[in-house]
Amino acid sequence: VGGKALAVRGEVVAEAGGEGGRLAADMQVRATFVIVAANGKAKIELVDGSIVSVGENSRLRIADVATPAAPATRVQLLSGALRLLVVKATPGARFEVETELAIAAVRGTDWAIEATPGNTGVVVLTGSVEVRGRAAPAAGTVLLDQPETGTDVPRGSPPTPPARWGAPRLSRLL
Numbered sequence: 001v002g003g004k005a006l007a008v009r010g011e012v013v014a015e016a017g018g019e020g021g022r023l024a025a026d027m028q029v030r031a032t033f034v035i036v037a038a039n040g041k042a043k044i045e046l047v048d049g050s051i052v053s054v055g056e057n058s059r060l061r062i063a064d065v066a067t068p069a070a071p072a073t074r075v076q077l078l079s080g081a082l083r084l085l086v087v088k089a090t091p092g093a094r095f096e097v098e099t100e101l102a103i104a105a106v107r108g109t110d111w112a113i114e115a116t117p118g119n120t121g122v123v124v125l126t127g128s129v130e131v132r133g134r135a136a137p138a139a140g141t142v143l144l145d146q147p148e149t150g151t152d153v154p155r156g157s158p159p160t161p162p163a164r165w166g167a168p169r170l171s172r173l174l
Helices: 165-171
Strands: 001-015 018-023 036-047 050-052 058-064 074-087 093-100 104-108 110-116 119-126 129-133 141-144 150-154
Touching: 001 050, 001 150, 036 074, 093 165, 104 110, 104 119, 119 129, 119 165, 129 150, 141 150
Parallel strands: 074 093
Antiparallel strands: 001 018, 001 036, 036 050, 036 058, 050 074, 058 074, 074 110, 093 104, 104 129, 110 119, 119 150, 129 141
């Protein structure tokens, strides 16, 4: 079990093995599920205590959830936007969100990530997030450690230098 749905608003589906059903509050979420929020939103609590808020028009899969034997939690954001509240990680623990273009890794922070076919945007609200490009020509890493500071990882490019995101972009994402 990866976690459970705390709240669901609108149309959100949990797909597994080519089949799917509506996601509902208190429903268990397994790592095999692909969560599809078409015209809805969902808030999921992972078994490690982290909260994943799924935005409208988003698709994600909870790939791995940390256990004492495997201290890494990985979420794959296929498209759309997430806001994450990650519990303070124990020594050696990791929390990563993967998109097609970037990987963002954190320790105990409040942050958001948005994935489109041409760009991944990451912003930190509190704490710190390390963002690195996934492809060889997009190699490079930036550390976001100031509130409301973000980076973009355009297709084929390294992460942009950290910059303060303005209120319009933050409001749209959050």
